Amino acid sequence: MNTVTLNRGDEMPLLGLGTYKITDEAEIYMTVDTAIEAGYRLFDTASVYKNEELLGRALQQCGVPRRDLFITTKAWNTAQRLGDLEGSLNRSLDRLKTSYLDLYLLHWPVPGCYTGSWQEMEKFLSDGRVRAIGVSNFEIRHLQALEAVSGIVPAVNQIENHPLWYRKELIEYCQSKGIQVQAAAPLARGLYMDNDIMCVIGTKYGRTPAQIGLRWAIQKGLAVIPKSLRPEHIRSNADLFSFSIEEEDIAIIDKMNENLRTVGIPEDIADLNF
Numbered sequence: 001m002n003t004v005t006l007n008r009g010d011e012m013p014l015l016g017l018g019t020y021k022i023t024d025e026a027e028i029y030m031t032v033d034t035a036i037e038a039g040y041r042l043f044d045t046a047s048v049y050k051n052e053e054l055l056g057r058a059l060q061q062c063g064v065p066r067r068d069l070f071i072t073t074k075a076w077n078t079a080q081r082l083g084d085l086e087g088s089l090n091r092s093l094d095r096l097k098t099s100y101l102d103l104y105l106l107h108w109p110v111p112g113c114y115t116g117s118w119q120e121m122e123k124f125l126s127d128g129r130v131r132a133i134g135v136s137n138f139e140i141r142h143l144q145a146l147e148a149v150s151g152i153v154p155a156v157n158q159i160e161n162h163p164l165w166y167r168k169e170l171i172e173y174c175q176s177k178g179i180q181v182q183a184a185a186p187l188a189r190g191l192y193m194d195n196d197i198m199c200v201i202g203t204k205y206g207r208t209p210a211q212i213g214l215r216w217a218i219q220k221g222l223a224v225i226p227k228s229l230r231p232e233h234i235r236s237n238a239d240l241f242s243f244s245i246e247e248e249d250i251a252i253i254d255k256m257n258e259n260l261r262t263v264g265i266p267e268d269i270a271d272l273n274f
């Protein structure tokens with residue numbers, strides 16, 4: 001599996017399996033087993049996805065030792081509001097049946113809370129329960145606010161990014177600070193699979209639009225966490241490292257941006273001025 005070195009030295013796979021809305025037991029076992037066979041080692045969940053328990057069980061039985069897996073989960077906004085990141089982390093560890101997380105993220109920059117939450121997160125690094133800490137859905141100004149209160153730079157910023165919403169400025173800012181960008185919803189939830197440009201470029205390389213969109217992100221230096229419930233998609237979405245897209249086609253995809261947000265801002269932070 002191709003990996004990237006995070007800013008404190010940990011290796012993170014460039015490809016992972018997203019698990020949002022996979023809450024059915026049979027689906028979790030099928031997706032985990034298929035993904036493991038296809039070479040995925042990173043699994044992305046969140047306390048709010050309500051699947052940590054099942055995912056933990058499926059990963060325990062998947063046949064790959066824990067040390068070779070990379071498990072990411074996220075603290076939900078309520079934990080930030082209640083000042084209960086410690087409890088949230090412990091509950092996630094229990095549900096996932098693991099003594100440590102490879103990556104723990106603040107799911108959203110909750111107004112009035114997120115800088116203090118970040119300072120709480122820093123403490124988790126020292127006792128071995130979390131290998132790397134990071135953020136999700138943070139804009140440049142949120143990252144600047146963290147920098148003002150903390151010497152610990154987030155290892156990862158997980159943000160929505162795909163050809164229909166190319167976050168060029170934010171990506172370049174993160175890269176200048178040593179923050180690895182991980183693309184959430186890298187398939188725009190399926191919305192560019194019939195797009196004419198993606199289909200034409202896909203035909204040129206003998207690849208699916210999904211593979212083109214994911215490879216475009218990889219070539220921008222991003223990690224990706226596509227989700228699928230179909231074995232053939234899980235497998236083909238992993239086949240990203242045996243081809244590359246020429247610069248002229250990368251430039252065409254760059255121009256597809258239409259600022260299309262597919263991930264809604266949760267109600268409890270709807271006042272956030274994005």
Ligand SMILES: NC(=O)c1ccc[n+]([C@@H]2O[C@H](COP(=O)([O-])OP(=O)(O)OC[C@H]3O[C@@H](n4cnc5c(N)ncnc54)[C@H](OP(=O)(O)O)[C@@H]3O)[C@@H](O)[C@H]2O)c1
Pocket residue numbers: 017018019020021044045107136137158159183184185186187188189190193208210211225226227228229230233234236237263
């Ligand atoms: N931090 C955050 O706030 C945040 C927000 C959003 C997502 N995420 C993370 O990112 C992960 C991925 O995002 P997502 O689940 O929202 O959506 P996504 O991965 O962008 O898209 C998933 C959709 O694409 C379809 N798909 C997958 N592979 C395909 C292929 N090869 N060809 C055609 N269609 C394909 C899937 O349908 P099939 O099942 O039919 O393949 C599904 O409908 C999440 O699961 C979650 O882990 C994080």
